[in-house]
Amino acid sequence: MISARxxxxxxxxxxxxxxxVIGHIAVMIYAVQNGLSAAEILGRTQGSxxxxxxxxxxxxxxxxxxxxxxxxxLHEWAxxxxxxxTAICWAIAVxxxxxxxxxxxxxxx
Amino acid sequence: MPDSLPAKEQLxxxxxxxxxxxxxxxxxxxxxxxxxxxxxxxVSYIQQYIDPGLTYRFACRVGMCGSCAMMVxxxxxxxxxxxxxxxxxxxxxxxxxxxxxxxxxxxxxxxVVDMDLFFDKWVRAEAAxxxxxxxxxxxxxxxxxxxxxxxxNAAIECINCAVCxxxxxxxxxxxxxxxxxxxNRAWSLVNDVRDGGREAILEAVSGTGGCxxxxxxxxxxxYCPNELNPTASIAGxxxxxxxxxxxxxxxxxxxxxxxxxx
Amino acid sequence: MMKLSGxxxxxxxxxxxxxxxxxxxxxxxxxxxxxxxxLALRDPAAxxxxxxxxxxxxxxxxxxxxxxxxxxxxxxGLRLLALEWLPWSAxxxxxxxxxxxAGFALATxxxxxxxxxx
Numbered sequence: 001m002i003s004a005r006x007x008x009x010x011x012x013x014x015x016x017x018x019x020x021v022i023g024h025i026a027v028m029i030y031a032v033q034n035g036l037s038a039a040e041i042l043g044r045t046q047g048s049x050x051x052x053x054x055x056x057x058x059x060x061x062x063x064x065x066x067x068x069x070x071x072x073x074l075h076e077w078a079x080x081x082x083x084x085x086t087a088i089c090w091a092i093a094v095x096x097x098x099x100x101x102x103x104x105x106x107x108x109x
Numbered sequence: 110m111p112d113s114l115p116a117k118e119q120l121x122x123x124x125x126x127x128x129x130x131x132x133x134x135x136x137x138x139x140x141x142x143x144x145x146x147x148x149x150x151x152v153s154y155i156q157q158y159i160d161p162g163l164t165y166r167f168a169c170r171v172g173m174c175g176s177c178a179m180m181v182x183x184x185x186x187x188x189x190x191x192x193x194x195x196x197x198x199x200x201x202x203x204x205x206x207x208x209x210x211x212x213x214x215x216x217x218x219x220x221v222v223d224m225d226l227f228f229d230k231w232v233r234a235e236a237a238x239x240x241x242x243x244x245x246x247x248x249x250x251x252x253x254x255x256x257x258x259x260x261x262n263a264a265i266e267c268i269n270c271a272v273c274x275x276x277x278x279x280x281x282x283x284x285x286x287x288x289x290x291x292x293n294r295a296w297s298l299v300n301d302v303r304d305g306g307r308e309a310i311l312e313a314v315s316g317t318g319g320c321x322x323x324x325x326x327x328x329x330x331x332y333c334p335n336e337l338n339p340t341a342s343i344a345g346x347x348x349x350x351x352x353x354x355x356x357x358x359x360x361x362x363x364x365x366x367x368x369x370x371x
Numbered sequence: 372m373m374k375l376s377g378x379x380x381x382x383x384x385x386x387x388x389x390x391x392x393x394x395x396x397x398x399x400x401x402x403x404x405x406x407x408x409x410l411a412l413r414d415p416a417a418x419x420x421x422x423x424x425x426x427x428x429x430x431x432x433x434x435x436x437x438x439x440x441x442x443x444x445x446x447x448g449l450r451l452l453a454l455e456w457l458p459w460s461a462x463x464x465x466x467x468x469x470x471x472x473a474g475f476a477l478a479t480x481x482x483x484x485x486x487x488x489x
Contacts, residue, residue: 001283001285001317002317002319002321002322003315003316003317003319003320003321003360004315004319004321004350004353004354005354007321007347008351008352008354008355010116010350063118072324075280075282075283076278076279076283077282093186
């Protein structure tokens with residue numbers, strides 16, 4: 001169910017996210033010290049263009065990457081195909097991307 | 110019963126699939142164990158001495174033709190090259206040997222499967238040779254030292270026995286998927302300097318049943334009796350077809366032409 | 372546990388299923404993760420409420436699990452990119468084992484920071 005185009009998109013978003021995942025885990029290890037609080041997190045991220053760009057790129061990439069990955073699973077394990085499968089995967093991409101960008105804006109706005 | 114068997118013999122429980130299409134059941138037989146006995150010997154013994162109605166395929170019985178491929182305890186193998194002792198040594202005592210037809214192909218009867226779709230996919234992958242010269246032309250020289258020829262040679266020994274096809278879970282869950290054997294063959298042609306169908310092959314392996322559905326489970330490589338590596342061949346196809354698709358996309362973008370629906 | 376068919380009892384199939392399951396669980400977790408973060412604007416008190424749950428050891432354990440899934444999916448993904456784009460290596464099982472070990476190590480450093488050393 002994965003054509004050449006979708007394959008390229010999935011591998012490309014994987015490459016884009018590779019440094020972002022390392023950055024995210026590093027941030028988590030740093031942030032989790034001495035407990036988590038909204039004030040601490042927002043103190044670092046609010047108004048920051050860097051975090052906006054970092055997590056904005058992450059959110060868009062993961063939405064595409066996850067939608068394509070789920071496409072394979074939905075076809076192979078749930079037997080979905082054709083227009084129904086495509087529609088669901090678009091919904092996942094747009095939905096995840098939307099929620100993700102909203103989260104990014106909430107934390108950096 | 111043959112006269113040559115010793116008086117005291119160990120009997121092996123063997124569960125064999127009987128039936129056609131979706132319907133069937135396992136039937137248990139008891140087969141005397143012997144030295145250097147192969148699974149094909151076991152199946153043949155049952156058909157010759159116990160149930161002549163048991164249907165199975167074999168030809169060369171020396172590990173060259175691939176006709177005797179079946180599932181043995183859930184693993185696809187050439188039964189003429191599988192020693193019973195090797196399997197039973199790894200089984201719990203009391204467990205029987207289970208023999209069933211190759212996975213992922215329709216069952217005609219008992220241990221015989223319909224290989225048509227397997228061969229159809231070979232053709233669909235454009236994995237049949239595309240000639241570029243005629244008998245009137247000089248023979249095209251092939252340089253054995255090039256990386257491409259070595260890649261082609263590494264993939265070329267496939268005898269289309271369908272063991273890899275039976276081992277692949279993507280084949281099982283994606284009906285369009287061309288499968289490891291067809292894609293492996295396509296890769297050998299992509300690397301063959303005499304083959305004129307490179308673009309046709311790359312297009313054929315770029316669709317919804319194409320090489321990009323391979324998840325690198327590598328069961329094909331693990332179980333291939335000829336020690337081929339379809340996973341590596343498919344990785345090569347992924348690279349070449351992705352580059353080909355990128356070039357098409359970029360050349361369309363550059364020329365400003367509206368592309369055809371891919 | 373269901374009986375695993377014979378042909379699947381090989382380590383690279385386990386690498387595949389781990390990569391698939393980790394991706395699936397992460398994809399299912401993400402909407403929740405995004406929704407909680409978006410509380411920062413809409414309802415910061417609720418966000419603080421959620422974050423305070425992370426003091427409980429079983430929540431930290433769940434975080435450990437999630438970070439493990441992300442790490443192992445990440446390293447497994449690198450393994451696949453190398454398999455597909457670098458010259459073929461015969462060391463496939465070694466790479467799969469290394470990806471798993473690296474994922475475990477990274478997640479464990481997170482967990483230790485979250486519990487003992489943080």
